[in-house]
Amino acid sequence: MSGLRDALTKGFGDAVLSFEGEGRDQAALVKPEAARDVLRALKDSGFNMLVDLTAVDFSRYGQDLPPGVTATNPAPEGSRFRLTYRLMKLGATEGLVLGRLAVHCWIVDDRGPASVKDLWPNADWLEREIWDMFGVKFSDRPGIKRLLLYEEFVGHPLRKDYPINKRQPLIGPKDERPRERLTGADLRPRIVP
Amino acid sequence: MTVTRESKTFMLNMGPQHPAMHGVIRLVLELEGEKVVDCDVQIGYLHRAFEKHAENEPWNNVIPWTDRLNYVSPLINNVGYCMAVEKLSGLQVPERGLYVRTIACEISRVTDHLTCLGASAMELGALSVFLYMIKAREWLYQLVDKLTGARITTSYTRVGGVKSDLPPGFEEELLKVFGQVRETLGEVDALLTKNRIFVDRMSGVGVLSQADALGYGITGPMLRSTGIPFDLRRAEPYLVYDRVDFEIPVGATGDNYDRYLVRMAEMEQSMRIVEQCFRQIPPGPHSLTERQMVDAGVMADLGKHGETGKIWGAQAETDPTLEGSGRGCRTAVAASAPRYNLPVKEEVYGSIEGLMRHFEIVMWGRGINPPAGETYVAVEGGNGELGFHIVSDGRDRPYRVRCRPPCFFNMSALRKLIVGGSVADIIPTFGSVNMIAGELDR
Numbered sequence: 001m002s003g004l005r006d007a008l009t010k011g012f013g014d015a016v017l018s019f020e021g022e023g024r025d026q027a028a029l030v031k032p033e034a035a036r037d038v039l040r041a042l043k044d045s046g047f048n049m050l051v052d053l054t055a056v057d058f059s060r061y062g063q064d065l066p067p068g069v070t071a072t073n074p075a076p077e078g079s080r081f082r083l084t085y086r087l088m089k090l091g092a093t094e095g096l097v098l099g100r101l102a103v104h105c106w107i108v109d110d111r112g113p114a115s116v117k118d119l120w121p122n123a124d125w126l127e128r129e130i131w132d133m134f135g136v137k138f139s140d141r142p143g144i145k146r147l148l149l150y151e152e153f154v155g156h157p158l159r160k161d162y163p164i165n166k167r168q169p170l171i172g173p174k175d176e177r178p179r180e181r182l183t184g185a186d187l188r189p190r191i192v193p
Numbered sequence: 194m195t196v197t198r199e200s201k202t203f204m205l206n207m208g209p210q211h212p213a214m215h216g217v218i219r220l221v222l223e224l225e226g227e228k229v230v231d232c233d234v235q236i237g238y239l240h241r242a243f244e245k246h247a248e249n250e251p252w253n254n255v256i257p258w259t260d261r262l263n264y265v266s267p268l269i270n271n272v273g274y275c276m277a278v279e280k281l282s283g284l285q286v287p288e289r290g291l292y293v294r295t296i297a298c299e300i301s302r303v304t305d306h307l308t309c310l311g312a313s314a315m316e317l318g319a320l321s322v323f324l325y326m327i328k329a330r331e332w333l334y335q336l337v338d339k340l341t342g343a344r345i346t347t348s349y350t351r352v353g354g355v356k357s358d359l360p361p362g363f364e365e366e367l368l369k370v371f372g373q374v375r376e377t378l379g380e381v382d383a384l385l386t387k388n389r390i391f392v393d394r395m396s397g398v399g400v401l402s403q404a405d406a407l408g409y410g411i412t413g414p415m416l417r418s419t420g421i422p423f424d425l426r427r428a429e430p431y432l433v434y435d436r437v438d439f440e441i442p443v444g445a446t447g448d449n450y451d452r453y454l455v456r457m458a459e460m461e462q463s464m465r466i467v468e469q470c471f472r473q474i475p476p477g478p479h480s481l482t483e484r485q486m487v488d489a490g491v492m493a494d495l496g497k498h499g500e501t502g503k504i505w506g507a508q509a510e511t512d513p514t515l516e517g518s519g520r521g522c523r524t525a526v527a528a529s530a531p532r533y534n535l536p537v538k539e540e541v542y543g544s545i546e547g548l549m550r551h552f553e554i555v556m557w558g559r560g561i562n563p564p565a566g567e568t569y570v571a572v573e574g575g576n577g578e579l580g581f582h583i584v585s586d587g588r589d590r591p592y593r594v595r596c597r598p599p600c601f602f603n604m605s606a607l608r609k610l611i612v613g614g615s616v617a618d619i620i621p622t623f624g625s626v627n628m629i630a631g632e633l634d635r
Contacts, residue, residue: 024429025568048407051571052580052597062565062586066558071565071586084582086569086597092403095422095441097429102569122410125605133244148237148634157245164242164249 004099007045012038027102035085035105035113042087043119047101050120052086053127055134060160079106081136083113112136133158202230207619209238214623215312216630218604220611227615232608239630247594251560252278252352255594260346262596263632265308266301266575268337270632271350274594276431277570277581278352282563284533290354290526292474295432297349298572299463299470300337300367303374304330305575305627306414306456306463313453313624314385317394322381329377332370339363352561353534354527364471371464378460385453395450399610399622402447409606413577413599414455415626419447425573437469452625475525489538496542533561560589576600576627598632 015034062071089099128147135156208219217238223231259270311326341349426434442458444451540547571580577599
């Protein structure tokens with residue numbers, strides 16, 4: 001697959017920052033503003049399946065490690081989240097994997113790249129999940145909805161600064177104010193003493 | 194006089210709790226009479242924060258969480274997660290362990306397909322088919338119980354291998370059960386495959402094109418029903434799938450009926466794989482010499498009193514759930530990596546080194562420490578490519594575990610499959626998509 005390495009590193013100039021690994025584990029690192037163009041070109045070159053799209057919050061990476069263990073945080077200055085587009089080239093007639101590639105991109109703050117849901121329709125849900133869990137926005141999807149959690153949920157739970165034992169306020173029907181705790185008065189039908 | 198007809202649509206809320214929806218999911222339908230004009234699929238009702246929990250628990254404690262992803266084929270989830278950690282740690286599972294894992298995975302695949310087909314047949318009115326299939330599934334679950342100690346929450350694999358070896362007589366029992374399962378499948382085939390009502394409801398409904406299947410990232414039986422013979426067991430063989438002979442059934446049109454046929458055919462292939470595994474598997478410790486057996490409780494007491502000399506050569510007679518995990522068995526099915534494996538009970542009770550190793554692994558803040566790095570491993574789950582993307586920074590717990598649930602992608606295409614059809618067609622389509630809420634919502 002050295003052809004892919006050359007095509008990416010030479011064809012896109014400095015938009016592709018690095019390319020490493022081989023076989024199933026090959027991965028390219030691209031600039032977020034060029035991510036969509038690179039992904040579109042990869043799709044045109046035969047990567048017909050978006051296997052997965054996920055993010056990692058690197059803000060606590062390598063902190064508070066036990067003695068004797070060291071790990072350097074790969075995040076560049078000012079970046080916290082890294083998106084991973086996992087692509088696959090699937091031969092439709094013979095059913096074989098002709099290539100796998102992970103496209104990583106570091107994003108600044110929470111400003112994600114442009115959406116790819118017109119390239120691969122499953123990116124719609126995947127991007128919604130990333131917004132839901134990490135609070136990463138995709139530049140051309142301003143009104144993006146949460147996927148797994150509900151609209152009234154406060155925060156983004158897979159961020160490392162979201163405590164695992166945090167409680168969310170209980171919510172009532174949409175037209176009522178959120179309540180801290182259910183009481184007998186909230187029960188329907190009401191209990192008449 | 195002219196008659197003006199006004200076309201009106203109305204909204205109908207289906208789910209999240211609906212008798213015909215096995216699994217909590219909400220479909221907000223826009224209907225024009227019986228016709229589905231638009232649909233909003235809302236998921237997340239079974240979200241249990243698997244990925245968040247995994248970041249806050251030691252590596253080994255994530256294994257039980259994986260049972261709860263796809264709860265009709267938990268063993269495949271166990272294997273997928275452990276393979277990812279092993280790839281990061283560079284561990285090699287011994288031959289027998291690989292075969293045991295393959296057997297476990299294929300039993301799980303059969304139970305997965307049995308559940309899917311049984312439930313979707315029931316929703317079309319074939320209740321007896323459901324009962325037959327659940328009966329067959331129960332026979333297999335009983336054997337899974339024997340193997341792992343639990344029917345569904347198996348937690349069978351360990352980083353580096355599996356918990357315990359196959360119990361004595363497992364092969365004979367499993368092959369006998371396969372005979373019964375085949376008989377059941379024959380009955381179901383006779384009841385359904387040429388049944389006019391069933392075929393009319395399934396055939397030509399929920400048609401998925403190859404282009405859509407690829408665009409939505411659909412894998413597994415649903416992709417194969419469109420005619421693409423993609424199976425990770427063949428495309429990127431793991432465990433021992435490159436040493437066994439099996440066929441990949443494919444459909445032609447990608448409709449519900451094809452998905453039914455593909456799943457029926459796959460169960461037979463899974464059973465064939467298991468039978469071949471039993472022919473190839475290296476002999477296990479049950480065929481080795483008999484050992485001096487001592488009750489585990491007695492052994493612990495002797496150990497506490499310092500009389501370790503009496504128990505050093507003995508094998509602990511343990512609870513049935515720990516059967517097959519004693520000395521001699523463990524080395525056959527799990528890598529000998531002291532930093533990753535719990536020591537066998539005989540060593541824990543019989544030597545201070547064993548006791549220390551045990552606590553090194555179970556103590557909070559110790560445990561196993563795979564090196565810093567990240568990896569992605571995919572296995573063929575019941576619904577398609579089940580992937581685990583794990584990131585480690587070298588501590589005792591994962592930095593991040595991302596599960597790529599196969600039915601998330603199947604479900605993202607559901608809107609496409611049901612829009613344009615009638616309300617009644619939602620039921621067979623939803624059944625053949627095989628949504629497993631535990632895996633979808635994580």
